[in-house]
Amino acid sequence: MMGLTAVAKTILPKPFRNWLKGLNSTRLLAQYSVYDFNRFHRHSSAGGLRGSLAHEDAEMTKTYHAIEKGLSLPVPRPGFGAIVVSRLANTLARRIRNNGPWTPACAHSLNALSAYLRHAREGSAAIPKGVEEVLSLAAERGLEISGKPTKPIRREDVEAATSFDAERFFWSRHSVRQFSDEALEAAFLLKAIDMARSTPSVCNRQSGRVHIFMKPEDKERILRHQNGNRGFGDTAGAILVVTSDLSAFVDPSERYQAWIDGGMFAMTITLALHALGLGSCCLNWSSPPQLDKALHRDGSIPAGETVIMLLAxxxxxxxxxxxxxxxxxxxxxxxxxx
Ligand SMILES: Cc1cc2nc3c(=O)[nH]c(=O)nc-3n(C[C@H](O)[C@H](O)[C@H](O)COP(=O)(O)O)c2cc1C
Known part of the structure; x- marks a missing residue:
């Protein structure tokens, strides 16, 4: 007996079939977009995580980075950004008073506020409210200023670091779809990821995450949800799932930032793997919601992380x-x- 599609193919004119296909495509686009909307709404700091610790850290990172940036300009203006600086000082003070977790965002904020104060004083600018108070409070609690918000760079060092055959490096990377069966150590992969921490990200919010699967049964469980690895995926020594943590994003306008920052992070990992002499192949994660959910489940990937791509x-x-x-x-x- 003929299937419904086969029957439709024989009796419906081609333009009508194309119109139907277009309609179905629009329906799926709407359905997938709602899925993406719901994920951002539920898991980002612009939605469900509003007011959470992760949100506070993301906001602090955004502002301490604004201070770092401001102080790295050719002529930093003393007392710049007083309103947001004051807000950062108050947030940090509240965290200290409440004995909240002392995260990297807190430590960097403290460093930035300390340098900001010095610069504002040197320029005889008004000190935003709360800055002196939070620095005194931190000192009372024995919280140390552990770093500087800017660092000096010498052109000759950059030139020395880039004096290699860059064209050869970039053009010798290829998507590899056949691997040797030599053992691959996790330490090697972690080295590549360590280098990929250098990837730029929006306001240095560093949403990129990686899940590394090395056991054959785990790799198989992950790869069966991906549609572009047939014939070679199972020969890879590791399958990496690169994700972006939505809690890093604090505003609805950042709705697609996860893919941008995560994509850049994945690219750096790919180049770092190449630099270490390993082969890799990006594996697309242009997947419908049901597969995305299955991958989250089978890879124990936190719900708040958006999958960017897989890497064999x-x-x-x-x-x-x-x-x-x-x-x-x-x-x-x-x-x-x-
Ligand atoms: C996001 C992304 C997804 C990809 N997905 C797949 C895939 O599912 N399967 C595959 O064999 N190659 C995949 N590729 C590899 C591309 O086919 C490849 O990068 C492109 O043809 C350029 O070739 P090159 O990487 O060798 O320079 C993907 C690449 C990217 C960047």
């Missing part, structure tokens, strides 16, 4: 083929306005 990683064979994956010329992708 392994050691390189002595020689192997890769897809040519030719690139568009620069003239087609860049526009110079001068």
């Amino acid at each position: 990683v392994g050691r390189l064979r002595e020689s192997f083929a890769v897809a040519t994956s030719d690139r568009l010329p620069v003239s087609e992708i860049a526009r110079v306005i001068q």
